[in-house]
Amino acid sequence: MPQDSAFIAVGEPARHVSGALEKKVPRGEFVEMSQGSFTQVLSMAQQGLDPASNVDCARFALTAWRAxxxxxxxxxxxxxxxxxxxAWEALxxxxxxxxxxxxxxVASKKRLLALAKVGLGRRVDHFLCLxxxxxxxxxxxxxIARERITVIYSRVDTAYFQPQPAQPVLHRVCAAGAVNRDYGTLIAAATGLDAEVKIAADTAWRYSVAGKEEKGAQALPPNVEMRSWGNYLNLRQLYAESxxxxxxxxxxxISGITVVLEGMAMGKPVILTRNPYVEGFIEDGVTGLLVDPGNPAQLRERIQWVLAHPAEAEAMGxxxxxxxxxxxxxxxxVERILSPFAGDAPPPHT
Incomplete structure (x- = not known):
């Protein structure tokens, strides 16, 4: 990373950074990049500001621009x-x-308006996307010209999320996350299924996707439990048991990637709804299974296949x-994020 550089982001609270350094919670890119890659790091979270607030974002952006x-x-x-x-840079x-x-x-009309229609994207030398x-x-x-864009995909702390050989695997299906989830389809697929279905409806990213989210508010069948799992340790155990x-x-x-990668890192097969933004993370039939959106019968069939073929499912995981x-x-x-500053890093295997 060149000298005279600054990293400006929502970031993470100081307690999460210290927890990640102590390996109590998973480590993300903010922790990695705030440990010396940049001359200066500015974080909304560490200033106690709310990224869902336009006022806080604008105030923080001006402070960051001045700094x-x-x-x-x-x-x-x-x-x-x-x-x-x-916008402050333009002014x-x-x-x-x-x-x-x-x-x-990138599917957001708000982003399109600001970056393309208003023209703030002209202030950007290089774009990163997932x-x-x-x-x-x-x-x-x-x-935007293709050569001005680098695909960085996403990340998971593979040391924190890893297979737990001592943990018994139960006849259980799990799901996690709350943003952009179609839990209605999962619940329909799970009704009468001969397996426990546990849904950890937690998220740290609710502000990042506008619109009403599916909460699975319908009555739950007796084999389905939907609640908060409380913390990362409990979530990791849920993955391990499933x-x-x-x-x-x-x-x-673009959503659901964090849970997809956590499941992969735990050595579990992942069943993911087909979606052009995220399909590249799962190779159908090799590292996981893809299902059509809003199709509970197909989802149920895929779940049943995994449960009935433990050896094949374990190899997939x-x-x-x-x-x-x-x-x-x-x-x-992090290598891919920093590549526009220091030469291109090779992309993931395809």
Missing amino acids: TRRRQNILLGEEFPGIQFL LGRRKRRIVLLVHN SEHSRRVLVEEYG RVVVVPLARPI QRAREKAVRDFSVERY
């Missing part, structure tokens, strides 16, 4: 507050400098673990 106005290299870790930072900036922006949700389909959208809808991890998605946007370690570790993710 980094002499820095030559800027990495904006999220589109918000990154877009507000670009107040007086000299050319290199700005790299990570855009998570999938090949996201890159296509940036090229075709945002009008035969398969299901990630049912409601809309075709082993291949998933190998891919997670090889392509989606935090270290590989």
Whole structure:
């Protein structure tokens, strides 16, 4: 990473950073990159600001712009507050400098309006996104040249999330997450299924996807439990005890990747709803299984196959673990994030 650089992001609270360094919670890219990659790091979370608040984002972006106005290299870790930072840069900036922006949700009309229609994207030298389909959208809808975009995929702490050989595996199906989940389809598929179905309806990212989310509010069948699992230790145990991890998605946007990769890192087969933004993370029939959206009969058939073929499912989970370690570790993710500053890193295997 060149000198004279700043990393501006939502970040993580100081307690989570210390917990990750002590290996009590999973480590993410913010922890990795805040340990010396940059001359300066600014985080909304560590200032106690709410990324769901437009006022907080704008206030933080102005503070960050003032604090980094002499820095030559800027990495904006999220589109918000990154877009507000670009607006201040357009209003107040007086000299050319290199700005790299990570855009998570390219399907958002709000992002398209700010970056393409208003033109704030012209202030960005290089864009980062999370999938090949996201890159296509940036090229075709945002009008960004392909060579200005790097696909960085996503990451998982493969040391924290790893197989637990001492943990007995139960006749159990699990799911996790709350953003953009189609738990109605999963519950319909699970009704009458000869297996426990546990849904950990927790998320740290509710602010990142607008719109009403599926809460699975219908009455639950007796074999289904849906609640918060409380913390990462409990979630890791839930993965370890389960035969398969299901990630049912409601809309075709970038979501569910964190749970997909956690399940893969735990050595579990993952059943994922087909979605052009996320399909590249699962190779159907090799590291997991894909199902059509809103199809409980097909989802039920895939779950039953996994439960009825434990040896094949275990081999699938082993291949998933190998891919997670090889392509989606935090270290590989950070390499790809920093590649626009220091030369291109090789992409994951396909």
